[in-house]
Amino acid sequence: xxxxxxxxxxxxxxxxxxxxxxxxxxxxxxxxxxxxxxxxxxxxxxxxxxxxxxxxxxxxxxxxxxxxxxxxxxxxxxxxxxxxxxxxxxxxxxxxxxxxxxxxxxxxxxxxxxxxxxxxxxxxxxxxxxxxxxxxxxxxxxxxxxxxxxxxxxxxxxxxxxxxxxxxxxxxxxxxxxxxxxxxxxxxxxxxxxxxxxxxxxxxxxxxxxxxxxxxxxxxxxxxxxxxxxxxxxxxxxxxxxxxxxxxxxxxxxxxxxxxxxxxxxxxxxxxxxxxxxxxxxxxxxxxxxxxxxxxxxxxxxxxx
Amino acid sequence: xxxxxxxxxxxxxxxxxxxxxxxxxxxxxxxxxxxxxxxxxxxxxxxxxxxxxxxxxxxxxxxxxxxxxxxxxxxxxxxxxxxxxxxxxxxxxxxxxxxxxxxxxxxxxxxxxxxxxxxxxxxxxxxxxxxxxxxxxxxxxxxxxxxxxxxxxxxxxxxxxxxxxxxxxxxxxxxxxxxxxxxxxxxxxxxxxxxxxxxxxxxxxxxxxxxxxxxxxxxxxxxxxxxxxxxxxxxxxxxxxxxxxxxxxxxxxxxxxxxxxxxx
Numbered sequence: 194x195x196x197x198x199x200x201x202x203x204x205x206x207x208x209x210x211x212x213x214x215x216x217x218x219x220x221x222x223x224x225x226x227x228x229x230x231x232x233x234x235x236x237x238x239x240x241x242x243x244x245x246x247x248x249x250x251x252x253x254x255x256x257x258x259x260x261x262x263x264x265x266x267x268x269x270x271x272x273x274x275x276x277x278x279x280x281x282x283x284x285x286x287x288x289x290x291x292x293x294x295x296x297x298x299x300x301x302x303x304x305x306x307x308x309x310x311x312x313x314x315x316x317x318x319x320x321x322x323x324x325x326x327x328x329x330x331x332x333x334x335x336x337x338x339x340x341x342x343x344x345x346x347x348x349x350x351x352x353x354x355x356x357x358x359x360x361x362x363x364x365x366x367x368x369x370x371x372x373x374x375x376x377x378x379x380x381x382x383x384x385x386x387x388x389x390x391x392x393x394x395x396x397x398x399x400x401x402x403x404x405x406x407x408x409x410x411x412x413x414x415x416x417x418x419x420x421x422x423x424x425x426x427x428x429x430x431x432x433x434x435x436x437x438x439x440x441x442x443x444x445x446x447x448x449x450x451x452x453x454x455x456x457x458x459x460x461x462x463x464x465x466x467x468x469x470x471x472x473x474x475x476x477x478x479x480x481x482x483x484x485x486x487x488x489x490x491x492x493x494x495x496x497x498x
Numbered sequence: 499x500x501x502x503x504x505x506x507x508x509x510x511x512x513x514x515x516x517x518x519x520x521x522x523x524x525x526x527x528x529x530x531x532x533x534x535x536x537x538x539x540x541x542x543x544x545x546x547x548x549x550x551x552x553x554x555x556x557x558x559x560x561x562x563x564x565x566x567x568x569x570x571x572x573x574x575x576x577x578x579x580x581x582x583x584x585x586x587x588x589x590x591x592x593x594x595x596x597x598x599x600x601x602x603x604x605x606x607x608x609x610x611x612x613x614x615x616x617x618x619x620x621x622x623x624x625x626x627x628x629x630x631x632x633x634x635x636x637x638x639x640x641x642x643x644x645x646x647x648x649x650x651x652x653x654x655x656x657x658x659x660x661x662x663x664x665x666x667x668x669x670x671x672x673x674x675x676x677x678x679x680x681x682x683x684x685x686x687x688x689x690x691x692x693x694x695x696x697x698x699x700x701x702x703x704x705x706x707x708x709x710x711x712x713x714x715x716x717x718x719x720x721x722x723x724x725x726x727x728x729x730x731x732x733x734x735x736x737x738x739x740x741x742x743x744x745x746x747x748x749x750x751x752x753x754x755x756x757x758x759x760x761x762x
Binding site: 368369370372373375376379380382383384385386387388389390391492 | 580587589602609
């Protein structure tokens with residue numbers, strides 16, 4: 194029974210970690226390129242979840258086959274949420290780019306509140322529910338007394354996450370755009386002098402981060418079936434923790450951090466106490482930062498003298 | 499024939515009450531190296547900052563003459579200086595992308611044509627042949643320049659790990675990868691030893707003679723200035739006090755006075 198229970202927690206943890214990882218990439222990319230924590234990113238995730246929910250409900254009225262519904266919802270959520278992310282960047286961060294470092298941080302907090310209240314006003318403050326979209330799954334190890342289940346939904350979430358992360362890793366390492374992004378991270382003035390449109394590169398970064406967060410939002414609403422306008426806060430903080438744990442600025446770090454936070458949370462709930470699961474994740478962060486101040490995969494800031 | 503590439507006319511730059519550049523006029527030719535020299539604080543770097551859109555000049559004009567158009571450099575700022583006007587520059591301190599490989603530093607400079615070929619990244623992700631070919635072409639160009647500065651064997655190392663002199667040279671060829679009409683170099687010989695500045699001279703002469711790129715050079719190292727410049731402009735307190743060939747400059751009383759002061 195012990196192995197079965199462990200396996201179940203592992204499956205749940207990886208699923209949750211996928212969601213955190215997708216959000217964390219948005220934090221880490223934005224931090225990497227403009228050195229700012231986008232506090233509105235959790236709320237972008239929430240907006241993505243709402244868009245996915247609305248899209249699912251609308252598609253439920255039609256008789257389109259499930260795989261197509263999933264694909265369309267994914268695209269709709271990504272495109273619309275990317276628009277939100279892009280708008281937030283244009284309105285709240287771009288005008289402050291030459292300002293002091295804290296200014297965009299404060300406008301990010303403002304944007305976070307704006308988005309929450311906007312969704313609250315537009316969609317109501319009550320919890321929204323979604324009927325399970327993907328049902329069924331595999332069960333195994335039934336003879337041990339504890340049945341391990343791996344739902345199709347979990348497989349879907351993990352697969353989509355792996356595919357998206359692979360695509361975006363390719364984008365960063367292989368394409369001209371990714372190269373420009375990495376150049377912006379190191380020296381924006383010099384990047385502009387290479388003839389590269391830095392503002393556009395930053396906007397694209399926000400668009401990529403937001404669309405990944407929207408996928409996380411879609412997974413979240415499918416997995417839990419309930420959302421409200423406030424989910425972005427805790428999920429955002431957890432994903433931010435994940436990004437810091439993995440090493441902020443590093444994309445593989447964000448993925449690793451997301452996975453770790455998901456696993457820690459689930460194992461803590463499964464073995465110790467479900468009430469303190471949030472504290473567990475943050476405590477691990479504190480402990481890790483003592484020994485790895487830049488996170489697991491972060492690059493240490495070397496100052497040359 | 500010497501064609502004028504850059505015309506700077508009555509350029510003035512004021513910061514509040516401080517006149518950094520005062521009514522400066524000079525021109526630079528397409529196949530020549532034009533050096534701007536002068537004591538510290540003479541306003542040399544300010545000229546570069548005006549040319550590359552960092553500062554908005556208070557008055558005056560700057561024109562870049564291409565084959566069949568005359569560009570007003572005042573209208574270009576930010577990334578358009580390199581992309582549209584074709585002006586590349588380096589800084590007094592080395593500003594490579596230290597955590598990218600040597601090759602990638604040169605590839606970043608070729609971003610715009612690669613971005614076009616990658617169909618805004620989408621084709622690039624699917625490895626479309628148009629993008630792959632352009633990418634190969636860009637790698638070839640990078641290799642060509644690495645060969646010239648003798649750094650081919652270090653192509654995959656981080657640029658920040660190169661020795662100082664090699665970083666200087668890499669920075670100059672990176673600017674050349676933009677395919678500029680005008681190359682503005684701000685003290686490229688600073689901190690180089692005698693052997694390295696000799697190599698730098700060779701590189702700059704190669705760019706001038708083979709690539710027909712106009713070079714504007716700010717430099718304190720007179721071994722570099724006197725050896726390779728075709729034309730020297732001397733600034734002092736933002737004013738042009740002399741211009742002429744390297745030899746004329748060396749013997750000019752005004753220049754000697756600016757550098758050494760007058761005898762009592």
